[in-house]
Amino acid sequence: MSEQEPTIAVLIPCLNEAVSIRKVITDFRSELPDADIYVFDNNSTDDTVRIAQEAGAIVCQESRRGKGYVLQSMFQGVEADLYVLVDGDDTYPSQAVHCLLAPVRAHEADMVVGSRLHKGTQSQWSPLNRLGNWFFALTLNRFFGAHLTDILSGYRAFSRRFVKGISLFSGGFEIETELTIKAIQRGYRILEVPVDLRRRSEGSESKIHLARDGILILAMIMSLFRDYKPLTFFGIVGLALSFVGLVSLLFASTTGNWTGEPGLWLAWMITSILVILAGFLAVSIGMVLHTIDRRFQEFESQIWSIARTRPNLEEE
Numbered sequence: 001m002s003e004q005e006p007t008i009a010v011l012i013p014c015l016n017e018a019v020s021i022r023k024v025i026t027d028f029r030s031e032l033p034d035a036d037i038y039v040f041d042n043n044s045t046d047d048t049v050r051i052a053q054e055a056g057a058i059v060c061q062e063s064r065r066g067k068g069y070v071l072q073s074m075f076q077g078v079e080a081d082l083y084v085l086v087d088g089d090d091t092y093p094s095q096a097v098h099c100l101l102a103p104v105r106a107h108e109a110d111m112v113v114g115s116r117l118h119k120g121t122q123s124q125w126s127p128l129n130r131l132g133n134w135f136f137a138l139t140l141n142r143f144f145g146a147h148l149t150d151i152l153s154g155y156r157a158f159s160r161r162f163v164k165g166i167s168l169f170s171g172g173f174e175i176e177t178e179l180t181i182k183a184i185q186r187g188y189r190i191l192e193v194p195v196d197l198r199r200r201s202e203g204s205e206s207k208i209h210l211a212r213d214g215i216l217i218l219a220m221i222m223s224l225f226r227d228y229k230p231l232t233f234f235g236i237v238g239l240a241l242s243f244v245g246l247v248s249l250l251f252a253s254t255t256g257n258w259t260g261e262p263g264l265w266l267a268w269m270i271t272s273i274l275v276i277l278a279g280f281l282a283v284s285i286g287m288v289l290h291t292i293d294r295r296f297q298e299f300e301s302q303i304w305s306i307a308r309t310r311p312n313l314e315e316e
């Protein structure tokens with residue numbers, strides 16, 4: 001374990017945030033004077049880059065457009081002991097950074113999330129944003145057995161073990177969902193601390209498109225549910241199909257040929273049987289994927305125990 005003070009990197013994804021970026025950098029500099037502050041830009045067309053450089057941030061460019069790609073680059077490219085992720089739109093309170101970092105410093109958590117919906121918070125939401133966040137948190141909690149209040153927060157602190165150990169593939173705003181689900185599934189310790197969200201300043205524009213990004217977030221929850229819980233996913237689909245097929249078959253066989261057309265009645269019976277078989281097939285696929293998944297988990301855990309013996313991947 002290192003005797004020295006841990007190094008801290010503040011990571012700020014930024015796209016056209018000239019209105020607020022100077023304040024965000026200055027605020028975090030005064031809270032964490034020794035931290036390195038990185039601004040990851042995506043060819044902003046305003047003065048974001050110039051202002052960030054003037055304010056003393058290390059500015060990096062990401063050619064692939066999207067917050068998800070930017071986070072992937074940050075996690076791969078930035079070296080530190082502790083990491084803070086925060087938006088460049090000055091909607092999160094910099095003073096809360098110590099509460100976010102404390103559990104990671106104390107090795108009590110791998111990811112601390114600044115929750116805008118935690119009990120006691122007074123976040124300034126639009127009603128649609130509040131509803132969307134509540135709905136996605138509820139869906140994710142149901143599917144993955146978690147008890148989180150804010151799965152989409154852009155204000156987080158991470159351990160190095162987390163940042164270098166997690167693999168992310170999302171390109172856009174579904175990245176926080178991927179981050180949260182993978183953290184749950186891989187057994188990382190997640191903590192939430194309350195933070196109050198502020199409104200964006202006058203003249204600063206949101207980059208999120210509620211309908212498009214909402215669909216991407218929901219699709220991310222569903223696809224990771226299928227990947228990480230295949231037996232439950234395909235089991236539900238399979239049982240539903242078998243039930244529908246069975247009801248249809250019972251109806252057709254008990255009422256006789258109500259159509260008057262022998263060909264149509266036969267087609268109905270055959271379709272019902274095929275639907276039942278499709279249900280059985282779905283359950284079988286779920287069982288096979290579940291077994292493969294379990295073997296992969298063992299394989300991954302063995303890889304980690306080998307990796308931990310190498311000094312640069314050792315746990316702090």
Ligand SMILES: Nc1nc2c(ncn2[C@@H]2O[C@H](COP(=O)(O)OP(=O)(O)OP(=O)(O)O)[C@@H](O)[C@H]2O)c(=O)[nH]1
Nearest residue numbers: 013014015040041042065066067087088206207208
């Ligand atoms: N580099 C980069 N940053 C991005 C991109 N899209 C969004 N961001 C940044 O990611 C952060 C979050 O984006 P926001 O538009 O604030 O999204 P949000 O916080 O979910 O929504 P609002 O705060 O309500 O607007 C901001 O700092 C954006 O500038 C992108 O494509 N590239």
Ligand SMILES: [Mg+2]
Nearest residue numbers: 087089091154
């Ligand atoms: Mg924001």
